[in-house]
Every structure is written in structure tokens, then in C-alpha cells.
Amino acid sequence: MNYLEMNHVRKSFGDLEVLKDISLTVQQGEVISIIGPSGSGKSTLLRCATLLETMDEGTLSYLGQAAVTMEQGHSVYAKPAELDAIKQCFGLVFQSFHLFPHYSVLKNLIDAPIHVQKRPKEEATQEAMELLEQMGLADKANAYPHQLSGGQQQRVAIARALARKPEVLFFDEPTSALDPELTGEVLKVIKQLAEANMTMIIVTHEMEFARKVSDRILFMDKGYVVLEGTPETVFQSDNERMREFLGKLQKE
Amino acid sequence: MSFQVILSQLASGMLLTISIFVLTLLFSMPLGFFVAFGRMANNKVIRFLTQLYISVMRGTPLMLQLMVVYFFPWYLFHISLGSFWRFPAIILGFTINYAAYFAEIYRSGIEAIPKGQYEAAKLLGYTKAQTFLRIILPQVIKIILPAVTNEVITLVKDTSLAYTLSCIEMFSVAKQIAAAETSMLPFAVAALFYYLFNLLVSLGMNRLEKKMSYY
Numbered sequence: 001m002n003y004l005e006m007n008h009v010r011k012s013f014g015d016l017e018v019l020k021d022i023s024l025t026v027q028q029g030e031v032i033s034i035i036g037p038s039g040s041g042k043s044t045l046l047r048c049a050t051l052l053e054t055m056d057e058g059t060l061s062y063l064g065q066a067a068v069t070m071e072q073g074h075s076v077y078a079k080p081a082e083l084d085a086i087k088q089c090f091g092l093v094f095q096s097f098h099l100f101p102h103y104s105v106l107k108n109l110i111d112a113p114i115h116v117q118k119r120p121k122e123e124a125t126q127e128a129m130e131l132l133e134q135m136g137l138a139d140k141a142n143a144y145p146h147q148l149s150g151g152q153q154q155r156v157a158i159a160r161a162l163a164r165k166p167e168v169l170f171f172d173e174p175t176s177a178l179d180p181e182l183t184g185e186v187l188k189v190i191k192q193l194a195e196a197n198m199t200m201i202i203v204t205h206e207m208e209f210a211r212k213v214s215d216r217i218l219f220m221d222k223g224y225v226v227l228e229g230t231p232e233t234v235f236q237s238d239n240e241r242m243r244e245f246l247g248k249l250q251k252e
Numbered sequence: 253m254s255f256q257v258i259l260s261q262l263a264s265g266m267l268l269t270i271s272i273f274v275l276t277l278l279f280s281m282p283l284g285f286f287v288a289f290g291r292m293a294n295n296k297v298i299r300f301l302t303q304l305y306i307s308v309m310r311g312t313p314l315m316l317q318l319m320v321v322y323f324f325p326w327y328l329f330h331i332s333l334g335s336f337w338r339f340p341a342i343i344l345g346f347t348i349n350y351a352a353y354f355a356e357i358y359r360s361g362i363e364a365i366p367k368g369q370y371e372a373a374k375l376l377g378y379t380k381a382q383t384f385l386r387i388i389l390p391q392v393i394k395i396i397l398p399a400v401t402n403e404v405i406t407l408v409k410d411t412s413l414a415y416t417l418s419c420i421e422m423f424s425v426a427k428q429i430a431a432a433e434t435s436m437l438p439f440a441v442a443a444l445f446y447y448l449f450n451l452l453v454s455l456g457m458n459r460l461e462k463k464m465s466y467y
Contacts, residue, residue, distance in 0.1 A: 050375060051374075052375070087377050091375065091376075094372065098366070098371065100372070100387055101391065102390045102394070102467050111386065112377060115378070115382060115386065116379075116382070160376070161375075
């Protein structure tokens with residue numbers, strides 16, 4: 001079964017077409033990286049997949065449950081109750097964390113499981129503590145987000161997304177707001193998740209990381225998927241646009 | 253006339269002043285939220301009407317608004333409610349005026365919350381009501397506390413405007429005694445009362461602000 005399936009997705013903001021016929025299928029345990037220049041539509045694709053943005057055309061489904069279908073050339077969204085159920089399938093880690101500043105680290109993790117998923121507090125707390133342990137943040141359970149470094153905050157955000165037990169986890173440039181040192185600690189955590197067979201879709205500018213951790217890489221440009229394949233095929237491709245993109249990165 | 257006698261005569265007025273203060277806050281603070289939501293509504297008509305309401309409430313004197321509220325049943329419907337209507341009219345007048353100010357304060361706080369907080373809440377599956385009550389509102393309260401304190405302090409002093417509708421609140425009593433006794437002492441006592449009242453208000457609000465400063 002496909003954990004995520006997006007077919008022929010199109011999205012415009014006014015006259016600007018940001019996504020032009022994008023299809024993406026992700027199997028259980030796959031790690032997909034989406035790379036490409038700014039404005040290529042990577043983040044919009046992620047925002048459409050996570051229902052933060054509505055697509056104009058195309059379909060979307062998680063684990064065989066249809067969230068968006070096509071009717072007469074337009075995307076039609078499932079009923080709110082069905083969408084709520086589908087939302088339980090995935091989590092998203094943002095570029096700028098978006099932790100809840102008025103909640104402690106632990107409460108950031110357990111609030112949604114308790115009040116949205118209606119799980120017992122003891123169980124949620126115990127699992128949250130295990131997650132924090134895994135993130136190397138067990139001693140920060142009672143700290144508030146503003147007392148943590150960016151890297152720690154992002155690891156809390158990852159733990160918060162995992163606390164709901166999603167089947168698919170999205171990352172939207174998870175290290176772009178961090179300095180190189182802090183980037184390392186966040187990437188390490190994502191790598192651990194990959195090794196634990198978590199299904200992940202990662203939008204990133206960290207080429208080395210994408211190469212190492214991904215099963216498949218999508219290179220996007222101007223709203224199209226220009227290249228798709230294993231890290232080797234994508235990074236060694238003769239595609240002019242890809243070479244140009246990598247060249248610019250290396251010069252920096 | 254001694255200080256104590258003045259104080260005891262002012263006491264009944266003080267009770268009225270405090271009642272106006274408490275009741276106005278009790279009604280206008282929640283009402284302000286509805287006005288703020290109207291002000292931010294997607295519906296153009298609702299937004300325009302609330303904007304007009306806020307504009308009129310802030311653009312005309314409270315004293316005049318009190319008179320309008322008091323006299324409108326007579327001028328519009330030729331109903332004479334008599335003195336029974338006086339106190340409710342005062343509370344209604346203060347409430348609709350202060351709700352407009354509170355609404356704008358709430359709006360400033362709500363709009364200061366980054367979009368990412370809503371998106372994070374949405375991704376975690378919170379309903380709209382949960383998002384507002386659990387995630388947004390606690391952060392809004394922290395942001396708006398200083399502005400709310402300002403408004404509450406102004407209200408303490410504005411209560412004296414109730415004399416417009418011949419309500420004998422504390423300051424009206426003070427004026428009567430001052431006139432009868434040709435003494436400034438009642439005014440001094442009134443000033444002291446307002447000052448101490450507001451001192452309490454600001455001490456209370458400071459404590460609240462401290463309590464909220466853990467993040």
C-alpha cells in the first residue's frame with residue numbers, strides 16, 4: 001500500500017502557477033528528499049500534502065484513504081470528519097519550529113495526544129518522556145521553548161510531531177533556521193528516524209544529508225519535478241538545470 | 253466637617269462607583285471579544301458594521317453616549333422607564349463604550365500571534381475552538397495585559413461620568429459636600445480614593461503580568 005500518493009497536483013497563487021502536474025508516491029519506510037532552488041514549489045507541495053494549502057487540481061491519499069479526489073477537472077476535498085481522521089496519518093516539522101511558547105517541553109508533546117487523540121495522560125506522558133530521551137532532551141522536559149537553543153527546539157518539534165504517532169512525517173527545511181553546529185544535531189535525529197524505518201518526506205537544502213539519508217530524491221524547478229531517482233542518479237545526472245543548481249551550491 | 257464624616261458620607265457613593273466599575277468590566281470584557289471577532293470576520297457586512305460601531309464609540313464622548321442610552325427608549329418608542337432605567341442605562345452605556353476599546357486591544361493581541369502557531373495547531377489536529385482556547389488565547393492575554401491595565405485604570409476615573417445621568421456616585425457626593433461646606437477637603441478625599449483604587453488595580457495587574465512572564 002502507498003503511504004502517500006499525490007497525482008497530477010496543480011496549484012496557482014493568482015496568475016502564478018507554483019505546482020505544475022506533480023505526482024509523488026511514497027511507500028512505507030521510504031525517505032524522500034525534495035531539493036531545488038527557492039521558489040521551485042517544494043514548500044507549496046509539502047503544504048498541499050499536509051492540507052495547509054488547498055490544491056486546484058490533482059488527488060491526494062494516505063494509506064489508501066482519499067483526502068482529495070478529482071471531479072470534473074478540479075480537486076474535491078473529503079468531508080471534514082474524514083479529513084480529521086486522515087490528518088492523524090501525518091505530522092509536519094516546520095522550518096521555524098512553531099512550538100507553543102506558553103507550554104513546557106513536555107506539555108508541547110502531550111497536549112495534542114491528550115486533548116485531540118483523547119489518550120490517557122499517564123500513557124502520553126510516558127511515551128513523551130521516551131521520545132525526549134531518544135532526542136537527548138530528557139532533562140529539558142520542564143523547560144520552556146525560549147530556554148532552549150534552536151537545535152533543541154527543533155528536536156522538541158520533531159518529538160511533538162512523533163508523539164501523535166504519525167505514519168508519515170514531513171520536514172519543511174528543518175535546519176534552515178539553524179547554524180551548522182545545530183544543524184548537525186537535528187540531522188542526526190532525522191537519520192536515526194530513517195534507520196528506524198520512519199516514512200519521511202524532507203524538503204532540504206542539505207545536499208550531503210539528502211544524499212546519505214534518502215532512498216529517492218526529487219529535484220524540483222519552476223513547479224516541475226525535473227529529476228527523480230536514487231541519490232546517485234540524481235546527483236550524477238547530466239541534467240543542465242541540476243548541474244547548474246549544484247554548481248551554485250558548491251560556489252557558496 | 254471632619255475627615256471621618258466626609259468619608260462616611262462618601263462611602264455610599266463609593267459603593268456605587270465600585271459597582272459601576274465591576275459591572276462594566278464584567279460585561280464589556282467578554283463583549284469585547286465578540287466585537288473583535290466581528291471586526292476580523294470574513295463577512296464584509298459584519299466587518300463593516302463592527303468597524304462603524306467601534307468608530308462611533310471611540311469617536312464620540314462617553315458622556316454623550318450615556319445620555320443617548322438613557323433617553324433613547326423615550327425618543328424612539330415613547331416609553332418612559334423612569335428612574336428604574338437609570339442604573340441599567342449607565343452600565344449599558346459604559347459597557348458598549350468599553351467593549352469597543354477592549355475589542356481593538358484584543359484584535360491587536362490576536363493579530364500579533366504568528367501564523368505558524370495556527371498551522372502547528374492545525375497539523376496537530378486541534379479543533380478551531382481548541383486552537384483558540386488552548387494555544388492562541390493564553391498568548392494573547394500576555395500580550396494585551398499592559399493595554400488592558402491602561403483601560404481599566406481609565407474606567408476607574410470615568411465612573412465619575414455617571415453623574416451625567418444624575419447618578420450620585422462618589423464624585424457627585426464629593427461635589428455636593430464641597431459646595432455645601434465650601435471646603436476642598438471632600439475633593440482631596442475623592443482624589444485619594446481614586447488614587448488608592450488605581451494603585452490596587454495596577455498592583456493586581458502587575459502581579460498578573462509577573463505570573464505570565466514565565467515564558
